[in-house]
Amino acid sequence: MTIKFALIGGGVMGEALLSRLISRGIYQSSQVIVSEPLSSRQSYLEQQYQVTVTADNRQAFTQAEEVVLLAVKPQVFSAIAQELAELLEINGSKTGIRQHNSKPVLVSILAGVALKQLEGAFPRLPIIRAMPNTPATVGGGMTAICAGAYTKAKHQELAKQLFQAVGEVVEVSEPLMDAVTGLSGSGPAYVALMVEALADGGVAAGLPRTIANQLALQTVLGTAQLLNESKIHPAELKDRVTSPGGTTIAGITQLEKAAFRSALIEAVMAATKRSQELGK
Ligand SMILES: NC(=O)c1ccc[n+]([C@@H]2O[C@H](COP(=O)([O-])OP(=O)(O)OC[C@H]3O[C@@H](n4cnc5c(N)ncnc54)[C@H](OP(=O)(O)O)[C@@H]3O)[C@@H](O)[C@H]2O)c1
Secondary structure, X not given: OOOOEEEEOOOHHHHHHXXXXXXXXXXXXXXXXXXXXXXXXXXXXXXXXXXXXXXXXXXXXXXXXXXXXXXXXXXXXXXXXXXXXXXXXXXXXXXXXXXXXXXXXXXXXXXXXXXHHHXXXXXXXXXXXXXXXHHHHHOOEEEEEEEOOOOOHHHHHHHHHHHHOOEEEEEXXXXXXXXXXXXXXOHHHHHHHHHHHHHHHHHHOOOOHHHHHHHHHHHHHHHHHHHXXXXXXXXXXXXHOOOOOOHXXXXXXXXXXXXXXXXXXXHHHXXXXXXXXXXX
């Protein structure tokens, strides 16, 4: 059967996408090739998902008809780009093993690697840059995508379909990718900090640690679910649960004194700024 989907880098995020693309029937195992240097990892992926595995990125890159997903660490990007560059037609001359007839879309999840760099490395290839976040590994991800110069609507649809397998997807223009990084990229750490602090508060107020942890986590999870399903504004939910002179408004007063909301706003802005600096 034709190979449609190549995964270069079968690590944490690569596997998260792979497992759901197969379990949802978006790709069949026989349509997938995974390129991964570690042999133990190769055997695991082959056994777990019945996909073709290789240590040769060039093989994966040339075989894929539809999508090449680049899921390696950003540090190895230049090495991989160099390795694959000769497979592409550069400056009008064919230097490679096989010219892509169908031109697969190259989807990169490499944090901080800009479309300009990707397009420099893979000339004239349709490219999508994507920024998923860690909850994608459990299917609760938030991914932002932006399209390169040679990308058509069908490529954007393909990329959306990929990331919808691990959560939700939005399209943004590339300059907004730093803000995406500051919010949904770094956001899981802010939320983890909040869960930990809520549990600490529970312990300070006398709850056993395990119960405090459970209460904190389920409160965050349940509130997110409620907001998501009811579509009510967060401020309205807050108003609904604060009775006059009650406990919740006493807690909120303290949060306002400690500049809780301002701290989160500043956190997103600081992370955005740092992402801009790192991208320079
Ligand atoms: N995890 C997240 O939440 C998250 C969120 C947003 C974006 N990202 C991006 O996703 C990418 C992957 O992250 P990850 O967390 O999945 O990292 P990871 O688990 O380290 O996965 C990277 C994989 O690529 C393999 N690899 C290394 N060198 C390679 C080469 N030359 N050719 C082919 N494969 C190679 C690694 O194999 P070895 O183990 O043998 O080195 C590893 O299996 C990163 O660029 C990151 O910026 C991740």
